[in-house]
Amino acid sequence: MTAYSMQFDAVAEDLPGPKWQARWQRSWPDYRAWFLGRQGQNGPSRAACEQALDHYMPELLPVWRRLCQLAGNDDLAARFLSTWCPPAYLGGCSLAAVSRGGSIRLVRNYDLSPELNEGLLLRSAWTGTPVMGMIEFLWGLSDGINQHGLAVALAYGGRETTGRGFGITTILRYLMETCTTVADALAVLQRVPSHMAYNISLADRSGMTLSVELQPGGGVRIMEDAIATNHQHGAERASRPEFTQTVERLDHLAALLTTAIEPDALAPEFLRAPLFQSNYAGGLGTLFTAEYDPSKGELVLWWPGSRWPQSLAEFQEGSRHVPLSTHVQPTADYAHYGNPGLETTWLDALASLSPHVANPEAFEHWLQTARGGDPDWMALSGVFYATTGRRDANCH
Numbered sequence: 001m002t003a004y005s006m007q008f009d010a011v012a013e014d015l016p017g018p019k020w021q022a023r024w025q026r027s028w029p030d031y032r033a034w035f036l037g038r039q040g041q042n043g044p045s046r047a048a049c050e051q052a053l054d055h056y057m058p059e060l061l062p063v064w065r066r067l068c069q070l071a072g073n074d075d076l077a078a079r080f081l082s083t084w085c086p087p088a089y090l091g092g093c094s095l096a097a098v099s100r101g102g103s104i105r106l107v108r109n110y111d112l113s114p115e116l117n118e119g120l121l122l123r124s125a126w127t128g129t130p131v132m133g134m135i136e137f138l139w140g141l142s143d144g145i146n147q148h149g150l151a152v153a154l155a156y157g158g159r160e161t162t163g164r165g166f167g168i169t170t171i172l173r174y175l176m177e178t179c180t181t182v183a184d185a186l187a188v189l190q191r192v193p194s195h196m197a198y199n200i201s202l203a204d205r206s207g208m209t210l211s212v213e214l215q216p217g218g219g220v221r222i223m224e225d226a227i228a229t230n231h232q233h234g235a236e237r238a239s240r241p242e243f244t245q246t247v248e249r250l251d252h253l254a255a256l257l258t259t260a261i262e263p264d265a266l267a268p269e270f271l272r273a274p275l276f277q278s279n280y281a282g283g284l285g286t287l288f289t290a291e292y293d294p295s296k297g298e299l300v301l302w303w304p305g306s307r308w309p310q311s312l313a314e315f316q317e318g319s320r321h322v323p324l325s326t327h328v329q330p331t332a333d334y335a336h337y338g339n340p341g342l343e344t345t346w347l348d349a350l351a352s353l354s355p356h357v358a359n360p361e362a363f364e365h366w367l368q369t370a371r372g373g374d375p376d377w378m379a380l381s382g383v384f385y386a387t388t389g390r391r392d393a394n395c396h
Contacts, residue, residue, distance in 0.1 A: 003323065004280040004281075004323070004324040005114070005321060005322060005324055006114050006117070006119050006321075006324060007119055007319055007321050007322075008119040008120075008121065008288070008301065008319065008320045008322060009119060009121065009318075009319045010121045010310060010315070010316065010317050011023075011120065011123070011317055012123040012124075012315050012317050013122070013123075013124060014124060014125040015066075015124075015125070015126060016063065016067055016070055016124075017070075020070060020138075021070040021071075024067075024070060024138055027138060028071065031080065031137070031138070032077075032080070035080050035087065036076075038087030038088070040086065040087050041076060041079075043079060043084075043086065043087075044084050044085050046075050046078045046079050048084065049078065049079050049082035049084040050064075050078075050082070052082065052084040052166070053082055053084070056191070056192045056193075057170075057171075057174045057192065059174070059177060059178050060170070060173070060174055060177065063139075063177075064078075064081060067139055068081060081138070081139065082166075082170075083137060083140065083166050083167030083170040084166055085162075085164060085165070085166075085195055088160055088162050088196060089196075090156055090160070090239070091110075091112050091155075091156040092109075092110075092111025092112055092155070092156060092230055092244055093108060093109060093111050093155035093156060093229070093230065094108065094109045094111070094155065094228075094249050094253065094275045095107070095108045095153050095154075095155050095199065095201035095226075095227060096108075096201065096226065096227045096228075096256070096266060096270075097201045097202065097210070097211070097226035098209065098261060098262075098263045098266055099208070100262060100263055102207070102295070103264060103295070104205070104207050104209070104263055104293065104295050105203070105264065105266050105267070105291060105292065105293060106143075106151040106152070106153060106202070106203040106209075106291075106292040106294065107266045107267050107270050107290065107291045107292070108142075108143050108155070108201070108270075108289070108290050109270050109275055109289050110134070110142060110143075110286065110287045110289075110290070111244075111285060111287070112283065112285075112287060113280065113284075113285070114280060114285070114287060114324060117287050118138070119287075121134055121135070122135050123315040126177060129176070129178075130147040130312050131144055131145070131146045131147070131173075131177065132146075132310065132311075132312050133172075133176065134288075136169035137167060137170070139170075140168075140169025140172060140173050141172040141173050141176060142154055143172070143290050144172065144173075144176050145176075145292045145297060145298075145299060145312070146176045146177075146179075146312075147297065147312060148179075148180035148204075149180075149204055149205025149294040149295060149297060150175070150179055150180060150181060150184075150202070150203075150204045150294065151202065151203045151204070151292035152172055152175055152176065152185065152200060152201070153201050153290065153292075154168050154169070154172060154198050154200055155198065155199040155228050155230055156197075156198060156199075156230050157196065157197030157198045157199050157214065157230065157231070157232050157238075158231040158232060158238030158239050158241070158244075158246060159196070159197040159216065159232070159236055159238065159239065160196075160239055161196070161197070161216050162196055162216055163193065163194075163215075163216035163217025164193060164217045165192075165194045165196075165218060166192060166193065166194065167194075167195060168194050168195075168198045168200075168214070171188075171192055171194060174188065174192065175189075180204075181208065182202045182208040182210050183208070185202050186202075186212065186220070186222075189212055189214060193218035194214040194216065194217075194218070195216060195217070196216050197213070197214060197216055197232055198214045199211060199212070199213050199228035199229070199230075199232065200212050200214060201227070202226070203226070203294050205294045209226035210222065210226055211223040211225065211228045213228075221233065225254065225257055227250065227254060227257065229244075229247075229250040229253070230244050230249075231246045231247065243282075243284070244284060245274055245277070248274045249275055252274055252275060253275070267300065267302055270286075270289045270302070271289060271303075271304055276289075276304075280324055287324065288301050288302070288303060288322075289303070290302075296311065297311055297312040297313060298310070298312075299311070303322050303324070306322070308320055
């Protein structure tokens with residue numbers, strides 16, 4: 001049995017400096033390989049990236065320039081950090097925001113392979129506004145909260161199409177740096193295009209909650225309930241819905257809302273199936289549950305059996321080594337993915353996709369390596385991106 005674990009670090013640095021630079025030097029080699037492996041060097045030029053930031057998010061431009069300096073003023077790094085028309089990237093996640101009786105919570109599960117998350121909680125004040133959140137792509141955010149009591153979290157929208165826009169994690173960073181309310185954030189989301197389909201949940205100190213569906217290249221659909229998983233409302237079918245259980249998870253969240261669940265009872269529900277996922281070997285396990293309290297500026301990171309409270313006012317640096325799983329939990333949905341009633345493993349299910357990949361020989365080599373107990377998830381995503389990822393030529 002394989003044991004899965006992660007180290008989570010809490011770091012405070014008001015302005016980008018030596019702490020951020022140390023993280024960059026540690027993480028950039030892997031990110032550089034990822035960027036080049038997905039033809040990121042063929043994307044927009046550095047000048048085009050800077051122009052896009054200046055046009056859509058000018059308040060972030062000085063921060064980006066400072067980060068570029070700390071990254072050695074490398075051209076490829078600058079383009080990577082801009083996240084303007086980046087390569088496609090996927091994920092999981094469940095989101096819900098509830099406000100009742102003066103109590104407010106935004107809760108999210110982050111579902112992915114343990115190898116593909118930075119495990120970094122950063123407390124910063126890059127543009128003068130204190131912000132606390134989980135870092136993605138070394139300066140973006142998968143979720144966070146700011147001094148004004150605005151909280152936000154993202155979930156992959158289930159479509160691999162790309163368009164002319166920014167990586168969603170940079171957009172969430174921009175929301176945290178410049179917005180004070182859900183209404184402010186909605187105006188930004190309607191103006192700044194996302195390069196892929198994403199679902200966003202928001203909550204603010206007033207008790208306003210909202211979820212929106214972002215379309216590749218721009219476009220926002222406002223949802224009635226502040227819940228989201230990994231599909232969107234529309235004609236296009238989500239990617240791998242049986243594998244991700246996105247419909248089952250959204251139905252479960254909707255059912256929770258009908259029970260008039262109290263906001264402070266929401267996080268424990270995210271530690272149970274079907275919201276909590278344990279398919280770490282398959283690249284879709286819950287790495288952490290984040291519970292944000294906009295009224296108090298607080299965050300609790302949850303795992304089964306443990307929790308890590310933090311706040312903007314009394315942020316504590318430190319590290320936690322978290323065991324994620326001691327075994328792979330088999331479920332009918334994973335074991336019989338795409339073939340109800342068929343006795344097969346998740347690797348056999350992947351093998352059935354061989355005729356649809358760009359390089360079947362490379363895919364077969366990957367399968368053999370994975371069956372030996374050492375799956376290279378970055379390499380696998382590259383195989384599928386070659387056949388399904390679509391770029392917008394107008395990004396240059």
